[in-house]
Amino acid sequence: MSDVVYSHGHHESVTRAHAARTVENSAAYLVPYLERGQRILDVGCGPGSITIDLARRVGDGEVVGIDASAQVVEQARALAEASGVTNVRFEVGDAYAVDAADGSFDVVHAHQVLQHLGEPVAALAEWRRASRGIVAARDVVYSATAIHPFSEGLREWRRIIVALQDANGGEADAGSHLKAWARAAGFTDIATDVETWCFESDQARTWWGHQWAERAIASSFATGTDEHGLATPADREAIAEAWTAWAADPDGWMSMIHGWIVARA
């Protein structure tokens, strides 16, 4: 439906970072709405760690994860097999055209997906059609990311990642648009608020800083910024060095706010 490019791509440095996500750290707002026996659709499931965690929480219910990338769906299937969770399955699927009858799911969930879609309102309308309960989504507001120390390299990272998502046809500040998009998709009963990631401990800085040092050089961040003329190899090296320095700095601190919605279908 839309030729938007997925800005992060599926390099190992990216999917490794995404596979660290859980319901607790990435969808805590959804927990009060989860019940045993529910059918849940996780749209744009990526490597599937949140999807599998959702499946653990619905007992004899069933969770289906769909993603446009066959490569990442294979990874998600392998993760499910390794985790021994059996009430989850993963399929290649399109966020704009869910392969299910109207009202098939109690919950349609999407984490960090709408920011990558060129037609988020059309996607939300489709998820509303497939849901008999709620549609839940959470997305970052990249330009509100606060970093200390805010070195030149990290300023450039924040500026460039917003520009890249824009150049690829997405919306880097999607978290602040969710309520408006849901209203435009026809929802009238919408709960919304923010959740925050904060990385500051030695362990969290090492994890975040080193994965971004690698992503800056080796993932779709590198190819995308090259293609759109947003950064040179030297710029990307400087960004990688800035993240490595931040990871090693005991004063290092950062927060990323995420808007979320729970909308009744």
Ligand SMILES: C[S@@+](CC[C@H](N)C(=O)[O-])C[C@H]1O[C@@H](n2cnc3c(N)ncnc32)[C@H](O)[C@@H]1O
């Ligand atoms: C940032 S990742 C989020 C993955 C996962 N939800 C998580 O938070 O770990 C976004 C995912 O959306 C998928 N995606 C992008 N456009 C899509 C579309 N039109 N239909 C289905 N999946 C899509 C990408 O392939 C990618 O795996």
